[in-house]
Amino acid sequence: MLEKLFKLEEHNTTVKTEIIAGITTFLSMAYILAVNPSILGTVMNPSGVFVATAIASAIATFFMAFLANYPIALSAGLGLNAYFAYTVCLGELASEGENAFKICLTAVFVEGVIFLLLSRVGIREKIINSIPRNLKFGISAGIGLFIAFIGLRGANVIVPDEATTVALGNFAEADVVLSLIGLIIIVVLEHFNITGSVLIGIVVTWILGMIAQSTGWYTATNVFPDFSQGLQLGGIADTAFKFNFGWAASHLIQFIAIVFSFLYVDIFDTVGTVVGVADKAGLLDENGDIPNVGSVFFSDAVGTTVGACLGTSTVTSFVESGAGVAAGGRTGLTAFTTGVMFVISLVLSPIFLAIPSFATAPALVYVGMLMVSSAKNIEFDGDIADTIGAYLALLMMPLSYSIATGIMFAVLAWVIVKVFMGKIKDISPVMWVVFAMFAFRIWALITNFQ
Known part of the structure; x- marks a missing residue:
């Protein structure tokens, strides 16, 4: 049955490998179940946000598993949740009080519906398949650097610094040392072809963290599961279907601006993530295109729409899916397993929420290394427009801390250079x-700055 559903033999994988990969993906992104309630909890019921996040993530990931058959998991996007809470609710709509989050949920719902429509007519598919091959490799490599930086930053191996912007962390701190030990464990296990090396690395690093906390070396957060609070699932009543279409109708221009901001970041974050993960999973065809990508985007749109109904910010494809791919995941069975883990998290939340960032950091850094390898496929001696586009994608993603911004610089540079080279015919209507869209985004940013 599983073979028929997910075509395991065709993708040269097994049930065991896919399940391990799915668990690995979940452990790498389980932090969102703690982070999202923390961020959105500033304007909403945190327990309701937790339940909404878990259920919406599971539903969207199940759609990805059965419709697209891709090893990609989805959940509430980082950055989008911060924009939801701090920029809009506590900033632009601060005067609306408790009504602010309802307006934001309405905007996310409308965004999801728009994405559903775009997915049905294939516009998002045309966008991703129109990106030049060289840019796709640059995007994949850029995402590798980006997620590695996320891992290093989460484990405090890299820290903020006023003089140099970033600096090396304190090697006397447990999280720094343990994350690096975890990375070595993964690399050594991978050398000996141990199945589930990434998952083993996460779990062993977590156990070492428990020992470090027991001895008093690590004190920043509690890494032991806390069952004292029990299950808090009733908060969903305070977040589900809390829309305000009346305000949207009476403030249409302002509402459209909010929807566009969500729409912009989501569509290009998803494009970047899908390209990067698909590349490392060997899912790109000979032209560098992604088969059945329409189903990928439809799953993403379903997640956003359902998430808004339940009470969470935009649901999008997670770059941490690369951890599952590194563990051998190649089909929707990996995604299905991750979805099941999101369901289980509702009753075992104290366990999953206890996994510290320094335990998942080694997985992100290792996966980043694998994804950066796409840079070797970039043709640096070919068309200069392709070269600069790929380079800027690779460069700007980690430095701007945004997948969408990296793609923006890549596309703008590619089109402008093509025009000056007299190769306008190379630019497809979709790329125009x-x-x-990116030019309008730049204009919007300049307008806001002024």
Whole structure:
């Protein structure tokens, strides 16, 4: 049955490998179950946000498993949740009080519906398949650097610094040392072809963290599961279906601006994540395109729509899916397993929420290394427009801390250089549309700055 559903033999994988990969993906992104309630909890019921996040993530990931058959998991996007809570609710809509989060949920719902429509007519699919091959490799490598930086930053191996922007962390701190030990464990296990090396690395690092906390070396957070609070699932009543279409109708221009901001970041974050993960999973065809990508985007749109109904910010494809791919995941069975873990998290939340960032950091850094290898496929001696586009994608993602921004610089540079080279015919109508969207985004940012 599983073979028929997910075509395991065709993808040269097994049930055991896919399940381990799915668990690995979940452990790498389980932090969102703690982070999202923390961020959105500033304007909403935290327990309700937790339940909404878990259920919406599971539903979207199940759609990804059965419709697209891809090893990609989805959940509430980082950055989008911060924009939801701090920029809009506590900033632009601060005067609306408790009504602010309802307006935001309405905007996310409308965004999801728009994405559903775009997915049905294949516009998002045309966007991703129109991106030049060289840019796709640059995007994949850039995401590798980006998620590695996320891991290093989460474990305090890299820390903020006023003089140099970033600096090396304190090697006397447990999280720094343990994360690096975890990375070595994963690499050594991978050398000996141990199945589930990434998952083993996460679990062993977590156990070492428990020992470090027991001895008093690590004191920043509690890494032991806390069952004292029990299950808090009733908060969903305070977040589900809390829309305010009346405000949206009476403040239409302002509402459209909010929807566009969510729409912009989501569509290009998803494009970047899907390209990067698909590349490392060997799912790109000979032209560098992604088969059945329409189903990928439809799953993403379903997650956003359902998430808004339940009470969470935009649901999008997670770059941490690369951890599952590194563990051998190649089909929707990996995604299905991750979805099941999200369901289980509702009753075992104290365990999953206890996994510290320094335990998942080694997985992100290792996966980042694998994804950066796509840079070797970039043709640096070919068309200069392709070269600069790929380079800027690789460069800007980690430095701007944004997948979408990296793609923006890549596309803008590619189109502009093509024009000056007299190769306008190389620019497809879809790429002109994407260029226009990014140009409008730049204009919007300049307007806001002024």
